[in-house]
Amino acid sequence: MPLNEEQIERYSRHILLQQVGGKGQEKILNARILIIGAGGLGSPAAYYLAAAGVGTLGIVDSDNVELSNLQRQVLHFTPDVDRPKVISAEEKLKSLNPDVTVKTYNSRVTAENITGLIKDYDFIIEATDNFTAKFLINDACVFNGKPFSQAGVLRFMGQTMTHLPGSACYRCVFDSPPPRGSVPTCSEAGVLGPIPGTIGCIQATEALKYFLGTGQLLTNRILMMDTLSMEFTTVDINRNPDCPICGENPSILELKEYEQPVCQVEGTEETKQR
Amino acid sequence: MRVIINGKEEYIDKERLTVSELLKEKKVEMPETVSVQLNSSFVRRNDFNSTFIKENDKVDFLYFMGGGG
Ligand SMILES: [Zn+2]
Numbered sequence: 001m002p003l004n005e006e007q008i009e010r011y012s013r014h015i016l017l018q019q020v021g022g023k024g025q026e027k028i029l030n031a032r033i034l035i036i037g038a039g040g041l042g043s044p045a046a047y048y049l050a051a052a053g054v055g056t057l058g059i060v061d062s063d064n065v066e067l068s069n070l071q072r073q074v075l076h077f078t079p080d081v082d083r084p085k086v087i088s089a090e091e092k093l094k095s096l097n098p099d100v101t102v103k104t105y106n107s108r109v110t111a112e113n114i115t116g117l118i119k120d121y122d123f124i125i126e127a128t129d130n131f132t133a134k135f136l137i138n139d140a141c142v143f144n145g146k147p148f149s150q151a152g153v154l155r156f157m158g159q160t161m162t163h164l165p166g167s168a169c170y171r172c173v174f175d176s177p178p179p180r181g182s183v184p185t186c187s188e189a190g191v192l193g194p195i196p197g198t199i200g201c202i203q204a205t206e207a208l209k210y211f212l213g214t215g216q217l218l219t220n221r222i223l224m225m226d227t228l229s230m231e232f233t234t235v236d237i238n239r240n241p242d243c244p245i246c247g248e249n250p251s252i253l254e255l256k257e258y259e260q261p262v263c264q265v266e267g268t269e270e271t272k273q274r
Numbered sequence: 275m276r277v278i279i280n281g282k283e284e285y286i287d288k289e290r291l292t293v294s295e296l297l298k299e300k301k302v303e304m305p306e307t308v309s310v311q312l313n314s315s316f317v318r319r320n321d322f323n324s325t326f327i328k329e330n331d332k333v334d335f336l337y338f339m340g341g342g343g
Contacts (some may be wrong), residue, residue: 038309039343073343143280152339159339178307178338186341197341222336224280233281235334240316 001026007099011053019214023249025053031211034058034118036109036137037127038085040186040196041151041203044074045125048204050093056101058121060123061085064107072092072193091136109133111255114140123207124148127200128187131177135258138163138170143255149203149218149222154184154194156227158199160204160218167219172240172247177258195227277327286327293322293333300333309336 003011003022006134007029014020014028021055031054034043038061049057063085065076073085080088093102093231105117109128113134124146126137134150141148150170151160163169202223209215221234245252275286279300286299293312297305310317311334317325327333 010284041342127342129341131340142312153341155341173309173336182304183338183340238314
């Protein structure tokens with residue numbers, strides 16, 4: 001469908017870009033992206049993808065907004081505390097850009113539901129806060145040939161990689177969740193608010209580049225950001241022949257949730273899966 | 275000896291050391307949470323003690339990061 005006049009104006013700064021133009025903007029308007037997690041990473045990703053005019057944005061999250069979320073989860077405002085995150089997110093995104101169809105899933109991802117959730121989307125953004133979900137999303141995307149952006153943050157650091165069918169996956173780098181309690185979480189160790197903000201924006205950029213077919217994605221590479229030294233490093237990674245899901249002798253043949261609560265502090269926001 | 279760690283040139287005051295020893299040398303606290311690439315191939319965790327780093331090797335430390343919510 002050709003762009004109408006309002007769209008030409010709304011997206012004019014995109015259309016000016018040689019790599020986007022009217023054709024590229026139409027691709028964005030037809031894109032279907034699922035964001036799993038409407039928190040620190042998911043907030044900026046969702047805002048920029050909605051602003052960019054992504055046709056269908058799915059948002060998965062089972063949590064209600066908590067006061068301690070607001071320091072970084074910019075989709076949610078003070079009056080949203082105790083409201084479902086997906087509802088809070090939907091309101092902001094629709095108000096930002098009525099062109100976007102927002103679909104909400106007030107649920108956590110499970111081995112049972114994830115295949116159905118990702119099925120109708122062309123690109124997945126992994127924006128969760130726990131290893132169980134991170135590994136499950138990797139496995140489901142690898143099994144179903146879905147491109148996705150993976151990310152993690154902690155303290156003043158963040159990292160992200162993009163997977164396309166055939167490229168190195170998260171398990172090529174990390175074969176299984178770390179021992180329980182060995183990796184500190186944001187609720188234990190903290191995170192500077194703009195860190196997930198920055199990484200979530202990079203995830204949105206990767207998604208848009210994917211639909212535009214332009215530039216080099218973060219495939220077979222990990223971007224590592226340390227904001228204390230303010231250094232961004234990319235490390236090339238190769239597909240790992242020992243990878244338990246995409247290697248030569250895969251041991252993972254079906255979807256399963258690998259229980260590894262990211263946090264040992266019971267009863268805090270981070271113990272729950274988003 | 276000279277090694278390239280995460281793209282940066284570093285000098286280690288040793289002639290020969292294993293991946294485990296390099297992790298200790300670099301004060302990596304929880305080696306069980308780090309993935310290591312040596313010259314672009316992942317080193318199996320069980321081989322950290324028996325895999326040696328040589329002059330001019332390229333080593334990458336990759337850390338788990340679980341946050342994002
Ligand atoms: Zn893999």
